[in-house]
Amino acid sequence: MKRDLWSRLNHIWATAVRRPDWLVMGLTAFLILAVFPATLSVFRLALIGKYLTFAFAAVGLVLCWGKGGILSLGQGVFFGLGGYCMAMFLKLEASDPVSTSIQSTPGIPDFMDWNQLTALPWFWKPFQSLGFTVFAVPVVPGLLALGIGLAMFKRRVGGVYFAIVTQAIAAILSILIVGQQGYTGGINGMTDLKTLWGWDIRTDSAKVTLYYVNALLLFGALWLVHSILQSKLGRVLVAMRDKEERVRFTGYDVARFKTFVFVLSAMLAGVGGAMFTLIVGFMSPSFVGITASIEMVIMAAVGGRHSLLGAVYGSLLVNLGKTFFSETFPELWLLLLGSLFILVVMAFPNGLAGIDLGKFVRMLKTGGMKLLRVNGPVATARAGAEVEVPR
Amino acid sequence: MSALGGAMTPANFLLEVENLSVSFDGFKALDDLTFQVGNNEIHAIIGPNGAGKTTLLDLISGRTKPTGGRIAFKGDEITHLTEHEIVTAGIGRKFQTPSVYDSLTVFENLEMSYPSGRGWWSAWRFKRTADVIERVEEVAELIDLQDRLQDRADVLGHGQKQWLEIGALLIQRPDLLMLDEPVAGMSVPEREKTAQLLKQVSEGRAVIVVEHDMHFVETIADRVTVLHQGKHLAEGKMNVVKNDPKVIDVYLGH
Numbered sequence: 278m279k280r281d282l283w284s285r286l287n288h289i290w291a292t293a294v295r296r297p298d299w300l301v302m303g304l305t306a307f308l309i310l311a312v313f314p315a316t317l318s319v320f321r322l323a324l325i326g327k328y329l330t331f332a333f334a335a336v337g338l339v340l341c342w343g344k345g346g347i348l349s350l351g352q353g354v355f356f357g358l359g360g361y362c363m364a365m366f367l368k369l370e371a372s373d374p375v376s377t378s379i380q381s382t383p384g385i386p387d388f389m390d391w392n393q394l395t396a397l398p399w400f401w402k403p404f405q406s407l408g409f410t411v412f413a414v415p416v417v418p419g420l421l422a423l424g425i426g427l428a429m430f431k432r433r434v435g436g437v438y439f440a441i442v443t444q445a446i447a448a449i450l451s452i453l454i455v456g457q458q459g460y461t462g463g464i465n466g467m468t469d470l471k472t473l474w475g476w477d478i479r480t481d482s483a484k485v486t487l488y489y490v491n492a493l494l495l496f497g498a499l500w501l502v503h504s505i506l507q508s509k510l511g512r513v514l515v516a517m518r519d520k521e522e523r524v525r526f527t528g529y530d531v532a533r534f535k536t537f538v539f540v541l542s543a544m545l546a547g548v549g550g551a552m553f554t555l556i557v558g559f560m561s562p563s564f565v566g567i568t569a570s571i572e573m574v575i576m577a578a579v580g581g582r583h584s585l586l587g588a589v590y591g592s593l594l595v596n597l598g599k600t601f602f603s604e605t606f607p608e609l610w611l612l613l614l615g616s617l618f619i620l621v622v623m624a625f626p627n628g629l630a631g632i633d634l635g636k637f638v639r640m641l642k643t644g645g646m647k648l649l650r651v652n653g654p655v656a657t658a659r660a661g662a663e664v665e666v667p668r
Numbered sequence: 669m670s671a672l673g674g675a676m677t678p679a680n681f682l683l684e685v686e687n688l689s690v691s692f693d694g695f696k697a698l699d700d701l702t703f704q705v706g707n708n709e710i711h712a713i714i715g716p717n718g719a720g721k722t723t724l725l726d727l728i729s730g731r732t733k734p735t736g737g738r739i740a741f742k743g744d745e746i747t748h749l750t751e752h753e754i755v756t757a758g759i760g761r762k763f764q765t766p767s768v769y770d771s772l773t774v775f776e777n778l779e780m781s782y783p784s785g786r787g788w789w790s791a792w793r794f795k796r797t798a799d800v801i802e803r804v805e806e807v808a809e810l811i812d813l814q815d816r817l818q819d820r821a822d823v824l825g826h827g828q829k830q831w832l833e834i835g836a837l838l839i840q841r842p843d844l845l846m847l848d849e850p851v852a853g854m855s856v857p858e859r860e861k862t863a864q865l866l867k868q869v870s871e872g873r874a875v876i877v878v879e880h881d882m883h884f885v886e887t888i889a890d891r892v893t894v895l896h897q898g899k900h901l902a903e904g905k906m907n908v909v910k911n912d913p914k915v916i917d918v919y920l921g922h
Contacts, residue, residue: 509785509794512776516769523767526729527781528755528840537788 298586305586309492319481326488326556328596329495331356333549335576335588336495337542340502342574343582344511345538346518347435351443352546352573354450355418357565359547361454361461362417364560365401366410367470367478368462387469392459401460407474414551415544422543426536433532435521444567451566466561470554478555491552498545499585505541506585514538546573568611572599575618581630590629682707682874683728683844688737690727697723699898700737705844710866710875712889712906714882716918719895721878722764725846728876729761730754741844752786760842764849766829768836770822774813777821777832778804781839803839810868811835812861827858831865838869845869846876851884863887882910 292299313325334352341347374383380390385397403409425446429439454461462468470478477483505511513534517524525531554560563569572595580591598617603610625631683705690698698720705711713721726732728739730751739747746754755761769777782803785794808814811831816824821832830850837845850866851859859881866875866888879885885892886906894901894909896918902909909915 505792508792509779510788510791512772512780513788513791515771516780519769519771520767523763523769524780525751526731526755526761526763527836528752528783529786530750530752534788534791 301586305589306496309495309589310489314485314488319484322488323484323556324600325593326484326491327553328593329491329589330549330553330556331573331576331596332495332589332592333498333552334542334546334573335580335592336498336502336585337545338574338577339582339585339588340505340514341538341542342577343584344506344518345514345535346521347535347539348437348440348574349443349539349542350440350567350570350574351447352542353565353567353570354443354447355422355543355546356550356553356569356573357450357454357560357562358418358421358550359414360550360554360560360564361467362404362410362413362547363551363554364467364470365404366407367473367554368467369397369401369405370473371469371471386462386467388462388465388467389459394459398460415547418543418547418550419540422540423536426539427532430532430535430539435535444570447565447567447570451562454562454565461562464562466559466563467554468559468561470558473555479558484556487552487556491556494548494552495589498548499589502541502545502585510534571618572614575614575621577628578618578621579628581625581628583627584630587628587630594629680707681705682709682742683876684740685724685728686738686740688724688727688734688739690723690732690734690736696898698727698734701895701898701900703893703900703903705874705876707874708870708872710870710877710888710890712885712892713876713878713895714880714885714892715895715901718897720898721895722848723898724895725761725848725876725878728754728846729759755840755842756783756786758841758843759846760837760840760844761846762830762833762837762848762850764852766826766833768821768824768829768832771820773818773820774808774824774832775804775817778807778836778839781836783840807835807838810838811865827854827862830854830862834862834865834869842873844874844876846878848878849880850877851879851881859884886910 294300309325309329314322317325334356337355338349338352341349368386372384372386377383377385377387377390380387382390382395385394389397404413425443429435429442434442455464457463472478478487506514513524513529517529517531517534521531524534550560550564553564576591576595577588578591579595580587580589595614595617598613599610602613606613621628681704685701685703688698688701689696701720701724713724715721723732727734730746730749730753734747737747738745741754741757741759744757746757746759749757769780772780779796779800782800785791805814805817808817811834813824813828813832813835816828821829824832834847834850847866851862854862863884866877869875870888877885877889889906891904892906892909893903894912894915901918902912902915904912
């Protein structure tokens, strides 16, 4: 019996050594699904859950930026759109005629009432349905990305120009949301969100449930993107990054491939945004704009823009840093974030995932060998072997 | 047309270029060019720098759009198709500098050109079937890279990268293969090997080759078109063309 267990452990170990990516994946799942819930308070767990919602955007960036070479500085737009879709549903549910009876128009969200709106705008109406909302969370960001993708990639706008256009869109959308207070809640965003189809999202048990839902969705997203990267589609993306012209002259419609990954990464960011709204309980324009978008790029870069799990760890670390520093030195945070980005790009272009543990272990080993060679019998044995086998 | 010999009639031209012109900011890079390529023919295009050789390949492959004239392939007009549509129609093109995917292996480089799974969905669902493997291995043997299939393309030598690119084109099974200076930067043995390879790959298809190396052109080309300042200067067998006084004057005499 003991021996059986031993050999089984050995087998697992052998598999793990052969497939280190599986090992890291298993450890990550263990950390997120078991260690965090077991050791952290509900407050801290919800904080980790919030960080992980950004990982959806970072995973999308690994796909479109790391693999496909398309740098989008506007992922906040898609994150925000998904988040706002969810927030609109929750806000409508929180604004029932009874709890808004003191308003001049009961039954509409409070900020509309403050802005002298007397009826629900047409684009709000579908968000009374949970089914439509769940559908809209990935589809609205996806459709916007489709429009941008078709307009840009068909015209062969790429590289820096594409990045600037997406950044401009992030600026436009956040200005639009802030300016149209009566329709969007303005700079304050949408607050006082209470229930999801009658289920109170502010309780501790709801927070834990939402943490798990979010984590499982994130693993789903990782699996989806992983399956793309393992397929020929993933190799076409890498080929496009290496030699776009060659891919075109091999018979691939490059614009379509680029549009596809851009749309998919937008949909993932949208799902992250919706989970953010549910976990944090509000949505505001500060998660839509340029700063938020660039933070998402930095999360992907810190974790390693070629690595899916890197995106998860990058999101955790950058957001931990943000929470810590913006509490202690609020005015320094942006400077620190900028420096971190420059440092990562200059010193660790492959981020956390680029740190080669194997190389580190080999370095330790060869260092040890050298020490032995100088002092011990290994040195003579080695020297002898080298003489026997002339090169 | 006399230089073509009696065997060819317009009906069996694979590629027909008629009155093709293109200008960039008023500069006429190609001026009213007409020429044809027959089935199974190796057709070389030569001319001094700036004669419009690469521009011609750009036009045929859809990278540049002409300002006048038309291009027909297998009798169908392809003038306004996009690059990938022209590839699908059966025209493959090799660039002047070796153009391979550095982060992919030799196998993956070749597999990229396998003519299925070219949409995003079909690429996602693409399966590495026995047919694919067989075809890749067959071509790898032809270009002498059968032992390097699992190596990343960026570790290959210059000549090997050129061959890899030619191999990738072969996997597409094009009816017309266009090569832009395939032996540029190669050593003499590599040139000879490439000439041999081209002889082999041209079987069953037509080849257009743009080349500076006269000796190389003489070894492989069935027919030569000489361009000069975007215009058609002469055409025929290399040994006839190289004795044409007009050609000697603008090109070979220098």
